Amino acid sequence: MRIKVNKEKCSGCHLCEMVCSLFHSGIIHIGKSAIRIQKDDLGTSLNTPLLCRQCKEMKCLDGEEGVSTQERKKFIWSHKRAKRCPFDALTILSENAYHCDLCLGNPQCIKVCTTGALTLSK
Amino acid sequence: MNPIIIPRSEHPISRSMIDEEALKVLYRLHRHGFLSCLVGGSVRDLLIGKVPKDFDIATNAHPHEIHTLFKNSRIIGRRFRLVHVFFKGGKVVEVSTFRSHSEFEETLTDDGEILKTDSFGTPQEDALRRDITINGLLYNIADFSIIDYVGGIADLQKKMIRTIGDPDEKFKQDPVRMIRVIRHAARTGFSIEDRTYRAILRHREELKKCSPSRLRDEFLRDLKGGASKPSLCLMFRTDLFLSLFPGLDRVFGDRNPFKNRDRDFFLSLFTLVDELVKMGRPVPESILFALFLTPVLKVLTPEHPFLGEKEQHFYRAQGMRLVIRNILTPFSVPKGIKEMTSLILLVQSYLKKAIDRGIIPRRMRTKKYFQEAVLLFGLEAQARGEEVPRLLRNAVPSDLLPWWPKELKKRYRRPRWRIAPKKGT
Numbered sequence: 347m348r349i350k351v352n353k354e355k356c357s358g359c360h361l362c363e364m365v366c367s368l369f370h371s372g373i374i375h376i377g378k379s380a381i382r383i384q385k386d387d388l389g390t391s392l393n394t395p396l397l398c399r400q401c402k403e404m405k406c407l408d409g410e411e412g413v414s415t416q417e418r419k420k421f422i423w424s425h426k427r428a429k430r431c432p433f434d435a436l437t438i439l440s441e442n443a444y445h446c447d448l449c450l451g452n453p454q455c456i457k458v459c460t461t462g463a464l465t466l467s468k
Numbered sequence: 469m470n471p472i473i474i475p476r477s478e479h480p481i482s483r484s485m486i487d488e489e490a491l492k493v494l495y496r497l498h499r500h501g502f503l504s505c506l507v508g509g510s511v512r513d514l515l516i517g518k519v520p521k522d523f524d525i526a527t528n529a530h531p532h533e534i535h536t537l538f539k540n541s542r543i544i545g546r547r548f549r550l551v552h553v554f555f556k557g558g559k560v561v562e563v564s565t566f567r568s569h570s571e572f573e574e575t576l577t578d579d580g581e582i583l584k585t586d587s588f589g590t591p592q593e594d595a596l597r598r599d600i601t602i603n604g605l606l607y608n609i610a611d612f613s614i615i616d617y618v619g620g621i622a623d624l625q626k627k628m629i630r631t632i633g634d635p636d637e638k639f640k641q642d643p644v645r646m647i648r649v650i651r652h653a654a655r656t657g658f659s660i661e662d663r664t665y666r667a668i669l670r671h672r673e674e675l676k677k678c679s680p681s682r683l684r685d686e687f688l689r690d691l692k693g694g695a696s697k698p699s700l701c702l703m704f705r706t707d708l709f710l711s712l713f714p715g716l717d718r719v720f721g722d723r724n725p726f727k728n729r730d731r732d733f734f735l736s737l738f739t740l741v742d743e744l745v746k747m748g749r750p751v752p753e754s755i756l757f758a759l760f761l762t763p764v765l766k767v768l769t770p771e772h773p774f775l776g777e778k779e780q781h782f783y784r785a786q787g788m789r790l791v792i793r794n795i796l797t798p799f800s801v802p803k804g805i806k807e808m809t810s811l812i813l814l815v816q817s818y819l820k821k822a823i824d825r826g827i828i829p830r831r832m833r834t835k836k837y838f839q840e841a842v843l844l845f846g847l848e849a850q851a852r853g854e855e856v857p858r859l860l861r862n863a864v865p866s867d868l869l870p871w872w873p874k875e876l877k878k879r880y881r882r883p884r885w886r887i888a889p890k891k892g893t
Contacts, residue, residue, distance in 0.1 A: 360772065364787050368794060372718050374769045374787045385774075 347468050348400040349446065349453055356463035358383055358393035362455035369454045370421050370444075377439035380421065380446040381455055395463060397455075398435050398446040406430045421447045469592060469617060476612040481514045483612070489555045490523035493563060494609040496537055502529040505591065506607040508598070511614065515605070515624055516656065525563045526594055526606070534563050566594035592617050599638065599645045600652055601630045627658045635667035643674040646708060647686045654690075654699035665706070672711040683712065684799040691756045694745035696738040704731060715795055719767045734763045736851040747870060754808035754837075757796065758844050761813060765791060785814050808837060815841040816848075819860070828863050839864055846871070 366379040376382065381397040406427040407413050421444060428436035428443030436443040446453075456464045483491060486506065497504035504527040510520035527534065531549040535541050541553040541563075551563045568589030589597075595604040595617040604618035614621070618632045629652050631638045631645070639646055646668045653660050660668075675683065690699045703709040710721055717723055720731055737759045741751050769787040771780060792810050815832075819841060822828045832838060842860055846869040849856050861872050 359786065360775075360783055361786055361790075364790055368768075368790055372715055373767070374791065376772060 347448060347451070347466065349397060349448070349456065350465045350467040351395050351397070352463050352465070353392065353394045354463075355461045356383065356393040356395055357461050358385065358391070359460075361458045361460075362395065362464060365454045365458050369449060370447075377437060378444060379437060380444045382437050396433070396435050398431075399433060400446070400448075405432050406436070419447050421445060471592070472616040472619075472621065474614040474616065474621060479515070479614050480517075481511070481607060481612075481614070485514055486510075487523050487559075487561075489553075489559050490525060490561050491609075493525055493538070493553055493561050497525075497527050497529060497534070497563075498609050500529075500537060502527050502533075503591065504529075504609050505615070506609070507594070507605075508603055511605040511607050512602045512620075512624070514607075515614075515621075523561060525561060526566050526591070527563060528566055528591070530565055530588065534565075566591050567597060568593040591615065596632055598632055599648055601632055602652070602656075602658075604632055627656075628661050629653045629656070629658045629664065630661040631664050631667075635664045636671065639667055639671040639674065643671060643678050644682055644686050646671065646675065647683075647690065647703075647712075650702045650706070650708065651686075651690050651693060651695070651699055654695040654702055655693060657698075660702075668706050668708065672706065672708050675708070675711050676714075680799045684801060687712065687799075688753060688756065691738070691741065691760075692745065692751070694742050696741055697735055700735060700738055713795070716764060719764050724767060730763050730767065733851060734760075737762065737847060740847050740850055744870070749867075749870075752840060754805050754812060755840055755844060755847075757801065757805065757809040758812045758840075759847060761792060761795065761809065762844075762848060764795065765813065781817065784817070788813055808840070811837045812841045812844050816845060819845050823857050823860060826859065828859065833863055839868060843868055 360376075360383055362381050363376050363379040363383060364374045366381050367373060367375045370380075371378045381395055384394045384396055386392040386394070404418070406423075407418070408430055410427075423436065423443045423445045425438045425441055425443045427445075428438045436445050438444075453464075453466060456466055486494075490506065490510075494504045494506065504525060506523060507526040508524045510523045513520040529537070531543050531551050534551040534553075535543055538551070538553045540555070541551050544550050544552055548567065549565075553561045553563060555561070565588050568587045591606060595606060595615075598604045598618075601618045601620040601623045603620070604616075605620045606615040606617075607613075608615055619630075623630050629649055631649065649660060649664060649668065652658070690696060693699070700709065703712070704720070710717055720727055720734070724730060741756065741759065744751055765788055768791050769784060772783045775783055789810055792806065792813070796806050796809070815835075815837065818832065822832060835841075842864045845860065846856050850871050856869060856872050861869060866873060
């Protein structure tokens, strides 16, 4: 199960960021959300939601052996893993990185995304 | 168990202190051979010297018997039947039959099913089912004496709040009683008995098991009662507040390094609510929720660091709505009140802008929520020790903000033309 992103449809409302941090940490904080909206540098209206792609071959765990399934599903990871991600998908805040745990099977960002930019694919 | 009976000569309750309609009901029941007593908070208030809000009557007559005696009455309630006797001017006197257990206690049958029958009992059982001792007193109209089965008189003299029976058992049966104990302690200024206090600390987490709508109603009664500040203080001291709102741990709990500052601001807001209630001005529920959420939103919805001014506004509005929904929805707050609360809180930034600009647009003044938004603005300003600008004061009725009377600008009048007196006259 992963969250599929259609960046053309994203309006850049930041609701997904807010709901993610509120669901996991009880506070609205863009640094503590597993999803983040990146605005285009050229000033166009293109917004790109960035979040963990749930890769089958997890490059972020390279060099670590015997990582348990429980550890892989955690929301707060170490920032070292985020640096290994080839898509730069995880949010880093000081020593922590925030990784999408799919809200225990009921992703909140998909619930609030009214434009349909975020969908669930199985 | 023998009750302590205090004769008329030894207590201060006179019939002139009791409502005329309540006396009428008491006398008619007594004349027809029933035992009729004034019960609950009204007896307590009369003994303390306060004016009771309502007069509850308990009798050994069954609901249908009461209904036959009073044509102007209606039987209400599904599980526990009560009779409401209606009088002119919209006055209602509640008459109940003596019961053996509380409405919210669940009595199980041998098969483990919840017993759903009316459980009429004796006056003694009725006194014992109540939550605290000072509420368990009965005023008998037959000989004008006070009947005390639970030691309420002694606790009134000692100025102490104590549960009737074992506090652990009482709080397990119905955890909402903990909030009630705190409310009574705050309203009367009495101290909570040590055993009861320790039981609250032990059972506070059981509040989560209660029905959210009952918790909401009890909490709102706390806020509206005119003693919300001492009540909230006690709730903070016993940590009952964080058990009731676990999501606010980030604001009022140890996770917030400035928790003392935020708590003080929160309490100062409710001190003003108490002042308003004492002035006889009821505060609407939407304002109470908005006040409750003001310090919460300040902590939980920080600004986005990379957004422009317009986007920032939408971001803040969305964040506020999310947090409000998150906190109020579990307590099944009606949608209308939730919407009103959100609007009042959202319009605060517009109000600030309008004040800076020096004009309040007509489209804002004609909104339904404008007066409530100004009241919230005024309460916040007063809590911070600031002044509300004259511009805002003059846009609302003069009694809305009692701390700042309306100052009207003197209307400019063109000087009258004077006809110069003719020469030689």
